[in-house]
Amino acid sequence: MTSSPVDEAVSAVVDVLDRLGIPWLIGGSLASSVHGSARSTLDVDMVLALALSEVRPLVEALEPDFYVDEDAVREAVRSRASFNAIHNATIVKIDIYVLTPDPFEQSAFSRGVLQRLPGASERAPAFRFCTAEDIILPTPDLITFSGSTGLLVHGDLLYVGINGISTYPALK
Numbered sequence: 001m002t003s004s005p006v007d008e009a010v011s012a013v014v015d016v017l018d019r020l021g022i023p024w025l026i027g028g029s030l031a032s033s034v035h036g037s038a039r040s041t042l043d044v045d046m047v048l049a050l051a052l053s054e055v056r057p058l059v060e061a062l063e064p065d066f067y068v069d070e071d072a073v074r075e076a077v078r079s080r081a082s083f084n085a086i087h088n089a090t091i092v093k094i095d096i097y098v099l100t101p102d103p104f105e106q107s108a109f110s111r112g113v114l115q116r117l118p119g120a121s122e123r124a125p126a127f128r129f130c131t132a133e134d135i136i137l138p139t140p141d142l143i144t145f146s147g148s149t150g151l152l153v154h155g156d157l158l159y160v161g162i163n164g165i166s167t168y169p170a171l172k
Helices: 005-020 028-034 052-062 070-079 103-110 132-136 139-146 151-163
Strands: 024-027 043-048 066-068 082-087 093-098 113-115 127-129
Touching (some): 005 024, 005 043, 005 052, 005 093, 024 028, 028 043, 028 127, 066 070
Parallel strands (some): 024 127, 043 093
Antiparallel strands (some): 024 043, 113 127
16 A cells, blocks of 8 residues: 555654654644544644754754745744645645643643554554544634634534544543
């Protein structure tokens, strides 16, 4: 089985993060896919526990394989926002969010679970994804904030809640 562009990009960025000792977690639609709501995507959402002192080493380690702007990374760390890294070989965009001190975000980050990407072989590496409940719990706030009543969001909420591997009894 050949790897997909997303597999290739995720593996490349995770290799760099692990080598540098930077904690990470995959979220967004890729995590939703792992927990039961499969969705085709050409971008990946990740959260990093990234310090300002790690910016230059991270950028230098990513640059052979990714387009990444050091100033954008530095600003994202300062403001606890996000930046992008684009994998040159596949053009997969990695949206990278800097971990904030928010208690829910810190707790969700600590609960990551190891799983393989959907369709991956048994020999494929496992990656650290946010849990099914951590995908679901913030969603009502996002719907209220954005005014969205999109079926995609509601469908994801229902599908992940039913099919995701939940540790919360209320979500089983």
